[in-house]
Amino acid sequence: MSAQPLHEEPDPQDPAVILRTLPARERVAFQAEYRERAQAAADDIARFPDLRAFLQRWALRASLMSRDPDRRPGLYEEIDALAEEVRAGTAETFPIQDVIAERFGLTPDEAEAFWQERLTAAQGARDNRM
DSSP, X not given: OOOOOSSOOOOTTSHHHHHHHSOHHHHHHHHHHHHHHHHHHHHOGGGHHHHHHHHHHHHHHHHHXXXXXXXXXXXXXXXXXXXXXXXXXXXXXXXXXXXXXXXHTOOHHHHHHHHHHHHHHHHHHHHHHO
């Protein structure tokens, strides 16, 4: 005879669990993207790993937010302000090549080549999915 748990923990990657765990402000975005990815997986089974990865990311996000929702007071307001700066064209930006060069210790030319290689690979992957 084996011992069975009295209470089974809910699967944190279950969309219903994620939805219940997320703050109200995050739920609409989760639902919209979930519907899109679930439909894509239903239409093409090869897209199922994308759906699983999506659920893993959102489960982690929901878990982190549920543990301490007040750890960054003003976070949403900060995000809204930054989004407005981006829309207005006043946000501080940096060329991606400069960030890559600094992060990986590359010359500007090496960083440009690195970025172009990644960009081409991503565009090819996107084109293959469509």
